[in-house]
Amino acid sequence: MFEVQILIPTKSNEKVFFSAEHHAAFETFASNLFGGITRLPSAAAGAWVDGGKLYQDTTLVYVVAVPSITRGADVAALVEFVKAHYAQLAVYIRYLGLSEIL
Amino acid sequence: MPTHTTVSGHAIEFETPPPPVAALLARLGNMLADPAATEAQMLVLVYSPDNPIMDRSVMPGRGAVTPAVLADPVYQVMSDLLFRKRVVEHNVDLEALAAAHSLTVPEAAERLGINDSAVRKAIAARRLGTWLKDGRHYIDPRALASFHLQPRGPQPAEAHASTAPLEVRYGAEAGHTLKVKHPGELVGAQKRTGPDGVVYTGTVAPWKRVAVLTAKGGKGRMFVLEPADEECDVMIGELYVRGRFAIVEKINNAKAASEAWEAFEAG
Numbered sequence: 001m002f003e004v005q006i007l008i009p010t011k012s013n014e015k016v017f018f019s020a021e022h023h024a025a026f027e028t029f030a031s032n033l034f035g036g037i038t039r040l041p042s043a044a045a046g047a048w049v050d051g052g053k054l055y056q057d058t059t060l061v062y063v064v065a066v067p068s069i070t071r072g073a074d075v076a077a078l079v080e081f082v083k084a085h086y087a088q089l090a091v092y093i094r095y096l097g098l099s100e101i102l
Numbered sequence: 103m104p105t106h107t108t109v110s111g112h113a114i115e116f117e118t119p120p121p122p123v124a125a126l127l128a129r130l131g132n133m134l135a136d137p138a139a140t141e142a143q144m145l146v147l148v149y150s151p152d153n154p155i156m157d158r159s160v161m162p163g164r165g166a167v168t169p170a171v172l173a174d175p176v177y178q179v180m181s182d183l184l185f186r187k188r189v190v191e192h193n194v195d196l197e198a199l200a201a202a203h204s205l206t207v208p209e210a211a212e213r214l215g216i217n218d219s220a221v222r223k224a225i226a227a228r229r230l231g232t233w234l235k236d237g238r239h240y241i242d243p244r245a246l247a248s249f250h251l252q253p254r255g256p257q258p259a260e261a262h263a264s265t266a267p268l269e270v271r272y273g274a275e276a277g278h279t280l281k282v283k284h285p286g287e288l289v290g291a292q293k294r295t296g297p298d299g300v301v302y303t304g305t306v307a308p309w310k311r312v313a314v315l316t317a318k319g320g321k322g323r324m325f326v327l328e329p330a331d332e333e334c335d336v337m338i339g340e341l342y343v344r345g346r347f348a349i350v351e352k353i354n355n356a357k358a359a360s361e362a363w364e365a366f367e368a369g
Binding site: 012018023031037038065086 | 110171188203229244
Protein backbone atom coordinates (compact mmCIF):
# COMPACT_ATOMS: atom_id res chain seq x y z
CA MET A 1 0.00 0.00 0.00
CA PHE A 2 1.26 3.49 -0.77
CA GLU A 3 -0.21 6.94 -0.39
CA VAL A 4 -0.99 9.33 -3.21
CA GLN A 5 -1.39 13.01 -2.40
CA ILE A 6 -3.47 15.08 -4.75
CA LEU A 7 -3.67 18.87 -4.67
CA ILE A 8 -7.15 20.33 -5.04
CA PRO A 9 -7.86 24.03 -5.66
CA THR A 10 -10.04 25.96 -3.24
CA LYS A 11 -11.38 28.21 -6.01
CA SER A 12 -11.90 28.14 -9.73
CA ASN A 13 -9.85 29.90 -12.35
CA GLU A 14 -12.54 32.60 -12.17
CA LYS A 15 -11.66 33.06 -8.49
CA VAL A 16 -14.98 31.74 -7.19
CA PHE A 17 -14.54 29.42 -4.20
CA PHE A 18 -15.86 25.89 -4.30
CA SER A 19 -18.40 25.04 -1.62
CA ALA A 20 -17.94 22.40 1.06
CA GLU A 21 -20.56 20.33 -0.76
CA HIS A 22 -18.52 20.50 -3.97
CA HIS A 23 -15.55 19.07 -2.12
CA ALA A 24 -17.84 16.48 -0.49
CA ALA A 25 -18.77 15.19 -3.96
CA PHE A 26 -15.06 14.70 -4.68
CA GLU A 27 -14.63 12.96 -1.31
CA THR A 28 -17.57 10.69 -2.18
CA PHE A 29 -16.00 9.71 -5.50
CA ALA A 30 -12.55 9.12 -4.02
CA SER A 31 -13.74 7.20 -0.95
CA ASN A 32 -15.90 4.94 -3.12
CA LEU A 33 -12.90 4.31 -5.38
CA PHE A 34 -10.24 3.73 -2.72
CA GLY A 35 -12.25 2.96 0.41
CA GLY A 36 -11.31 6.19 2.12
CA ILE A 37 -9.65 9.57 1.82
CA THR A 38 -8.12 12.04 4.22
CA ARG A 39 -6.67 15.53 4.24
CA LEU A 40 -3.32 16.83 5.33
CA PRO A 41 -2.97 20.08 7.27
CA SER A 42 -1.11 21.94 4.58
CA ALA A 43 -3.34 24.27 2.59
CA ALA A 44 -0.24 25.01 0.56
CA ALA A 45 0.11 28.28 -1.24
CA GLY A 46 1.72 26.67 -4.26
CA ALA A 47 2.79 27.84 -7.64
CA TRP A 48 4.09 25.91 -10.60
CA VAL A 49 4.71 26.49 -14.27
CA ASP A 50 3.44 24.12 -16.92
CA GLY A 51 3.72 24.69 -20.65
CA GLY A 52 4.91 28.22 -20.05
CA LYS A 53 1.86 29.13 -18.00
CA LEU A 54 2.04 30.02 -14.31
CA TYR A 55 -0.45 28.21 -12.06
CA GLN A 56 -0.86 29.72 -8.64
CA ASP A 57 -3.47 28.75 -6.15
CA THR A 58 -4.22 27.93 -2.59
CA THR A 59 -4.80 24.24 -2.49
CA LEU A 60 -6.13 21.47 -0.30
CA VAL A 61 -4.03 18.33 0.05
CA TYR A 62 -6.02 15.11 -0.05
CA VAL A 63 -4.52 11.64 0.44
CA VAL A 64 -5.74 8.26 -0.76
CA ALA A 65 -4.22 4.87 0.02
CA VAL A 66 -3.58 2.81 -3.09
CA PRO A 67 -3.39 -0.90 -2.23
CA SER A 68 -1.13 -1.86 -5.16
CA ILE A 69 0.58 -0.52 -8.25
CA THR A 70 -1.95 -2.55 -10.20
CA ARG A 71 -4.54 0.08 -9.22
CA GLY A 72 -2.71 2.73 -11.23
CA ALA A 73 -5.66 3.08 -13.58
CA ASP A 74 -7.82 4.11 -10.63
CA VAL A 75 -5.37 6.87 -9.77
CA ALA A 76 -5.70 8.03 -13.38
CA ALA A 77 -9.48 7.92 -13.04
CA LEU A 78 -9.25 10.02 -9.89
CA VAL A 79 -7.11 12.58 -11.71
CA GLU A 80 -9.58 12.75 -14.60
CA PHE A 81 -12.41 13.28 -12.14
CA VAL A 82 -10.51 16.10 -10.43
CA LYS A 83 -9.79 17.80 -13.75
CA ALA A 84 -13.47 17.77 -14.67
CA HIS A 85 -14.83 18.52 -11.19
CA TYR A 86 -12.53 21.47 -10.56
CA ALA A 87 -12.15 22.57 -14.21
CA GLN A 88 -8.41 22.18 -14.08
CA LEU A 89 -6.08 21.62 -17.01
CA ALA A 90 -3.41 20.14 -14.76
CA VAL A 91 -3.44 18.23 -11.48
CA TYR A 92 -0.44 17.91 -9.17
CA ILE A 93 0.09 14.57 -7.42
CA ARG A 94 2.81 13.20 -5.17
CA TYR A 95 3.58 9.55 -4.45
CA LEU A 96 6.56 7.41 -3.41
CA GLY A 97 8.76 10.51 -3.23
CA LEU A 98 7.85 11.55 -6.76
CA SER A 99 5.76 14.40 -8.13
CA GLU A 100 3.82 14.58 -11.33
CA ILE A 101 1.71 17.20 -13.03
CA LEU A 102 -0.91 15.28 -14.98
CA MET B 103 -32.02 16.00 18.50
CA PRO B 104 -29.34 18.64 17.81
CA THR B 105 -29.49 20.53 14.52
CA HIS B 106 -26.76 22.38 12.67
CA THR B 107 -27.37 24.64 9.69
CA THR B 108 -24.59 24.79 7.11
CA VAL B 109 -23.35 27.83 5.25
CA SER B 110 -25.26 26.50 2.24
CA GLY B 111 -28.54 26.42 4.17
CA HIS B 112 -28.81 22.68 4.82
CA ALA B 113 -30.21 21.69 8.21
CA ILE B 114 -28.33 18.69 9.58
CA GLU B 115 -30.02 16.74 12.35
CA PHE B 116 -27.92 14.30 14.28
CA GLU B 117 -28.26 12.03 17.27
CA THR B 118 -26.90 13.44 20.52
CA PRO B 119 -23.26 12.43 20.14
CA PRO B 120 -21.27 10.48 22.72
CA PRO B 121 -19.16 12.66 25.04
CA PRO B 122 -15.85 12.40 23.10
CA VAL B 123 -17.54 13.46 19.86
CA ALA B 124 -19.51 16.20 21.61
CA ALA B 125 -16.29 17.49 23.15
CA LEU B 126 -14.58 17.60 19.76
CA LEU B 127 -17.52 19.43 18.20
CA ALA B 128 -17.43 21.96 21.03
CA ARG B 129 -13.70 22.42 20.61
CA LEU B 130 -14.08 22.98 16.86
CA GLY B 131 -16.84 25.49 17.54
CA ASN B 132 -14.58 27.38 19.90
CA MET B 133 -11.76 27.39 17.35
CA LEU B 134 -14.16 28.72 14.72
CA ALA B 135 -14.94 31.65 16.99
CA ASP B 136 -11.29 32.19 17.97
CA PRO B 137 -9.53 34.46 15.45
CA ALA B 138 -6.18 33.05 16.57
CA ALA B 139 -7.16 29.50 15.56
CA THR B 140 -6.64 28.50 11.93
CA GLU B 141 -8.40 26.18 9.52
CA ALA B 142 -5.20 24.11 9.40
CA GLN B 143 -5.32 23.62 13.17
CA MET B 144 -8.95 22.60 13.03
CA LEU B 145 -8.22 20.26 10.13
CA VAL B 146 -5.59 18.42 12.18
CA LEU B 147 -8.26 17.60 14.75
CA VAL B 148 -10.93 16.59 12.25
CA TYR B 149 -8.76 14.24 10.19
CA SER B 150 -6.83 12.84 13.12
CA PRO B 151 -7.12 9.12 13.96
CA ASP B 152 -8.12 10.38 17.42
CA ASN B 153 -11.37 11.77 15.99
CA PRO B 154 -13.85 9.07 17.11
CA ILE B 155 -15.92 9.28 13.92
CA MET B 156 -12.97 8.66 11.59
CA ASP B 157 -12.01 5.25 10.23
CA ARG B 158 -8.62 4.09 11.48
CA SER B 159 -8.23 0.98 9.36
CA VAL B 160 -8.07 2.25 5.77
CA MET B 161 -4.93 4.34 6.26
CA PRO B 162 -2.79 3.30 9.24
CA GLY B 163 -1.88 6.29 11.36
CA ARG B 164 -4.51 8.51 9.77
CA GLY B 165 -8.17 9.25 10.25
CA ALA B 166 -9.91 8.37 6.99
CA VAL B 167 -13.21 9.47 5.52
CA THR B 168 -14.94 6.35 4.25
CA PRO B 169 -18.41 6.14 2.67
CA ALA B 170 -19.77 5.40 6.15
CA VAL B 171 -18.08 8.49 7.61
CA LEU B 172 -19.38 10.61 4.73
CA ALA B 173 -22.90 9.48 5.59
CA ASP B 174 -22.42 10.46 9.25
CA PRO B 175 -24.13 13.81 9.84
CA VAL B 176 -21.50 14.67 12.45
CA TYR B 177 -18.84 14.62 9.72
CA GLN B 178 -20.98 16.95 7.65
CA VAL B 179 -21.13 19.31 10.64
CA MET B 180 -17.35 19.18 11.04
CA SER B 181 -16.85 19.84 7.32
CA ASP B 182 -19.09 22.87 7.59
CA LEU B 183 -17.17 24.20 10.59
CA LEU B 184 -13.92 23.86 8.61
CA PHE B 185 -15.45 25.64 5.65
CA ARG B 186 -16.76 28.44 7.86
CA LYS B 187 -13.21 29.03 9.08
CA ARG B 188 -12.04 29.20 5.46
CA VAL B 189 -14.76 31.76 4.78
CA VAL B 190 -13.34 33.94 7.53
CA GLU B 191 -9.66 33.43 6.71
CA HIS B 192 -10.01 34.04 2.99
CA ASN B 193 -12.90 36.51 2.97
CA VAL B 194 -14.94 34.14 0.85
CA ASP B 195 -17.73 36.02 -0.92
CA LEU B 196 -20.69 33.91 0.14
CA GLU B 197 -23.11 35.91 -2.00
CA ALA B 198 -21.05 35.12 -5.07
CA LEU B 199 -20.79 31.48 -4.06
CA ALA B 200 -24.54 31.22 -3.50
CA ALA B 201 -25.15 32.93 -6.84
CA ALA B 202 -22.85 30.43 -8.53
CA HIS B 203 -25.42 27.77 -7.57
CA SER B 204 -27.78 28.86 -10.31
CA LEU B 205 -29.41 25.69 -11.66
CA THR B 206 -32.64 24.20 -10.38
CA VAL B 207 -33.00 20.43 -10.24
CA PRO B 208 -34.99 20.30 -13.51
CA GLU B 209 -32.42 22.55 -15.22
CA ALA B 210 -29.55 20.36 -14.05
CA ALA B 211 -31.44 17.24 -15.15
CA GLU B 212 -31.99 18.73 -18.60
CA ARG B 213 -28.32 19.62 -19.01
CA LEU B 214 -27.28 16.15 -17.87
CA GLY B 215 -29.84 14.39 -20.05
CA ILE B 216 -31.38 12.53 -17.10
CA ASN B 217 -34.62 12.82 -15.16
CA ASP B 218 -35.22 14.89 -12.04
CA SER B 219 -35.33 11.84 -9.77
CA ALA B 220 -31.83 10.83 -10.84
CA VAL B 221 -30.57 14.29 -9.88
CA ARG B 222 -32.32 14.07 -6.52
CA LYS B 223 -30.81 10.63 -6.00
CA ALA B 224 -27.35 12.07 -6.67
CA ILE B 225 -28.01 14.90 -4.23
CA ALA B 226 -29.11 12.46 -1.53
CA ALA B 227 -26.00 10.36 -2.15
CA ARG B 228 -23.79 13.45 -1.89
CA ARG B 229 -22.55 13.02 -5.44
CA LEU B 230 -23.95 16.42 -6.30
CA GLY B 231 -23.68 19.35 -3.90
CA THR B 232 -26.39 21.97 -3.62
CA TRP B 233 -27.15 25.34 -2.04
CA LEU B 234 -30.55 25.72 -0.45
CA LYS B 235 -32.44 28.90 -1.30
CA ASP B 236 -35.98 29.25 0.03
CA GLY B 237 -36.04 25.51 0.63
CA ARG B 238 -35.12 24.61 -2.96
CA HIS B 239 -31.93 22.93 -4.12
CA TYR B 240 -29.72 24.91 -6.50
CA ILE B 241 -26.75 23.35 -8.24
CA ASP B 242 -23.43 24.87 -9.29
CA PRO B 243 -23.05 24.28 -13.06
CA ARG B 244 -19.38 23.55 -12.40
CA ALA B 245 -20.49 20.35 -10.63
CA LEU B 246 -22.06 18.93 -13.77
CA ALA B 247 -18.80 18.45 -15.64
CA SER B 248 -17.78 15.47 -13.52
CA PHE B 249 -21.23 13.96 -13.07
CA HIS B 250 -21.03 11.35 -15.83
CA LEU B 251 -17.60 10.23 -14.62
CA GLN B 252 -19.23 8.71 -11.56
CA PRO B 253 -18.72 5.97 -10.60
CA ARG B 254 -15.37 4.94 -11.98
CA GLY B 255 -12.87 2.27 -11.11
CA PRO B 256 -13.62 -1.13 -9.65
CA GLN B 257 -17.26 -1.48 -8.74
CA PRO B 258 -18.27 -2.94 -5.42
CA ALA B 259 -18.82 -6.68 -5.61
CA GLU B 260 -22.15 -7.36 -7.24
CA ALA B 261 -24.77 -7.41 -4.53
CA HIS B 262 -26.27 -10.87 -4.29
CA ALA B 263 -29.93 -11.07 -3.50
CA SER B 264 -30.49 -12.30 0.03
CA THR B 265 -32.94 -15.15 0.47
CA ALA B 266 -33.04 -14.54 4.22
CA PRO B 267 -36.43 -12.86 4.52
CA LEU B 268 -37.09 -9.51 6.10
CA GLU B 269 -40.01 -9.61 8.50
CA VAL B 270 -41.99 -6.44 8.15
CA ARG B 271 -44.91 -4.79 9.90
CA TYR B 272 -45.55 -1.47 8.26
CA GLY B 273 -48.23 1.13 7.80
CA ALA B 274 -49.75 3.69 10.18
CA GLU B 275 -50.50 3.03 13.85
CA ALA B 276 -50.70 5.03 17.08
CA GLY B 277 -49.19 8.15 15.55
CA HIS B 278 -46.32 6.23 13.98
CA THR B 279 -45.72 5.56 10.31
CA LEU B 280 -43.33 3.08 8.75
CA LYS B 281 -43.04 2.57 5.02
CA VAL B 282 -40.89 0.07 3.14
CA LYS B 283 -39.74 0.20 -0.48
CA HIS B 284 -38.95 -3.37 -1.45
CA PRO B 285 -38.74 -5.47 -4.60
CA GLY B 286 -41.56 -7.78 -5.52
CA GLU B 287 -44.69 -8.48 -3.54
CA LEU B 288 -45.06 -8.89 0.21
CA VAL B 289 -45.05 -12.63 0.98
CA GLY B 290 -47.75 -13.95 3.28
CA ALA B 291 -49.29 -10.49 3.42
CA GLN B 292 -51.87 -9.78 6.08
CA LYS B 293 -53.73 -6.51 6.27
CA ARG B 294 -55.33 -4.96 9.34
CA THR B 295 -57.29 -1.73 9.31
CA GLY B 296 -57.13 0.31 12.52
CA PRO B 297 -58.16 3.77 13.69
CA ASP B 298 -54.95 5.35 12.35
CA GLY B 299 -54.80 3.49 9.06
CA VAL B 300 -53.73 0.21 7.56
CA VAL B 301 -50.98 -2.07 8.85
CA TYR B 302 -49.42 -4.83 6.75
CA THR B 303 -47.38 -7.76 7.97
CA GLY B 304 -45.44 -10.23 5.91
CA THR B 305 -41.97 -11.04 4.63
CA VAL B 306 -39.79 -9.67 1.85
CA ALA B 307 -37.56 -12.11 -0.07
CA PRO B 308 -35.40 -12.13 -2.07
CA TRP B 309 -34.00 -8.65 -1.76
CA LYS B 310 -30.76 -6.73 -2.32
CA ARG B 311 -31.57 -3.23 -1.20
CA VAL B 312 -34.54 -1.84 0.71
CA ALA B 313 -35.48 1.60 2.03
CA VAL B 314 -37.41 2.23 5.23
CA LEU B 315 -39.08 5.54 6.03
CA THR B 316 -40.24 6.19 9.58
CA ALA B 317 -42.22 9.15 10.84
CA LYS B 318 -43.60 10.36 14.13
CA GLY B 319 -44.89 13.82 14.95
CA GLY B 320 -43.65 15.29 11.68
CA LYS B 321 -40.10 14.00 12.14
CA GLY B 322 -39.06 11.61 9.38
CA ARG B 323 -36.01 9.39 8.99
CA MET B 324 -34.91 7.14 6.18
CA PHE B 325 -32.76 4.02 6.34
CA VAL B 326 -31.22 2.06 3.46
CA LEU B 327 -30.73 -1.62 4.25
CA GLU B 328 -28.50 -4.22 2.59
CA PRO B 329 -28.14 -7.91 3.45
CA ALA B 330 -25.64 -8.76 6.20
CA ASP B 331 -24.92 -11.53 8.64
CA GLU B 332 -26.10 -9.84 11.83
CA GLU B 333 -29.65 -9.70 13.07
CA CYS B 334 -30.87 -6.12 13.07
CA ASP B 335 -34.11 -4.20 13.24
CA VAL B 336 -35.63 -0.82 12.52
CA MET B 337 -38.56 -0.06 14.77
CA ILE B 338 -40.98 2.73 15.49
CA GLY B 339 -43.73 2.00 17.96
CA GLU B 340 -44.96 -1.50 17.18
CA LEU B 341 -44.01 -1.21 13.50
CA TYR B 342 -40.78 -2.85 12.41
CA VAL B 343 -38.42 -4.33 9.86
CA ARG B 344 -36.42 -7.29 11.20
CA GLY B 345 -33.88 -9.59 9.67
CA ARG B 346 -30.24 -10.01 8.74
CA PHE B 347 -29.14 -6.65 7.41
CA ALA B 348 -26.90 -3.65 7.85
CA ILE B 349 -28.03 -0.06 7.73
CA VAL B 350 -25.79 1.36 4.99
CA GLU B 351 -27.30 4.83 4.93
CA LYS B 352 -29.30 6.82 7.45
CA ILE B 353 -30.90 10.23 6.86
CA ASN B 354 -32.20 11.99 9.95
CA ASN B 355 -33.38 15.22 8.35
CA ALA B 356 -37.08 14.92 7.52
CA LYS B 357 -36.91 16.90 4.27
CA ALA B 358 -33.80 15.13 3.01
CA ALA B 359 -35.31 11.79 4.00
CA SER B 360 -38.46 12.55 2.04
CA GLU B 361 -36.47 13.51 -1.06
CA ALA B 362 -34.23 10.47 -0.83
CA TRP B 363 -37.31 8.26 -0.40
CA GLU B 364 -38.79 9.61 -3.61
CA ALA B 365 -35.55 8.93 -5.47
CA PHE B 366 -34.89 5.48 -4.02
CA GLU B 367 -35.14 2.40 -6.23
CA ALA B 368 -35.40 -0.91 -4.39
CA GLY B 369 -33.61 -4.01 -5.63
